Amino acid sequence: MPVHRSAVRSFLDGPGLTPTDLAMVFLMREDDDTKPRPMPTLTMREVPGAVQALAALGVKSVKIFAGSRVRDARASQGLSPTGLMARAIGAAKKAAPDVLVMTETCVCSHNDSGECWLADERGEMDLEETTEVLAAQAVMQADVGADIVGPAAMMPGSVRAVREALDAAGHKAVGIMPHLIFESSLYEGYRASMGATPRSGARVFQINPGRPEQAVHVAREMVDEGADMILTEPALHTVDTLVHLKDKIPVPLVPFSVSGEYLRLTDRRDDGGRDVKGLIEAYTVLKRAGATRVITYAALEIARELRAS
């Protein structure tokens, strides 16, 4: 085969990775919060410019994570329509209405324990209360403009509760992309950046990496409860599950390339930026494996790199 002839090589070239394949992660912090964090974060002031820059480069979706400075046992600030999450969603939709806004729907960045659940008076997991709060968070996020909400507690029943609450509030068109999360050490940069390190040291509903069948079971339950699509994380450590699920479960699959993947697979450059070539290769694997989109902290840097090359 004459692959040394460039016209033949480019004739055979695959589609490769494009900016549209990517969704950008925003980890929000308040404008006056200057505490150093392991992961890149974004202030409210920076949101409009950031979504417009992404849109100009062809990145058409963002996923917003935002915690609360004031924490309590009930994660109450996560429900506030003037809280950081609400303001970030509003600012992004206002600056670029065509850019899709996804959220995280969880309590770990709003309570004082860092757990993805709320406790009752005895300190035990309160499934009912947590589910109610997650549903109320989702409605608030939809009220201020979120297109897709992201229940991330992995709590049984939470996706159904979110769907019912959204429907009852008139948000039938708002999508649900629950997180299907494997236990991993790759979340530390995120947890430290967001103040979401679980006091107990564990996230009991997350998938044990040695039990891949559990992931299929949970994914099925999520779809039965009303998930429109499923986020898988960490992205690269769950590629096998992505391929399995693609055959078994008829919903779009969206790997989330988490903090540890960003920190470990990029290199600091002399100009202060990061070399993202390793991530481009990794996300090409994910695309080949069947990912509908890839959620990543490097979407802007990758879009720039793709345009330059």
Ligand SMILES: NCc1[nH]cc(CCC(=O)O)c1CC(=O)O
């Ligand atoms: N609330 C669950 C959640 N939301 C975001 C991440 C990790 C994201 C990342 O590392 O980039 C996690 C996992 C966890 O804390 O156990």
Ligand SMILES: [Zn+2]
């Ligand atoms: Zn959580």
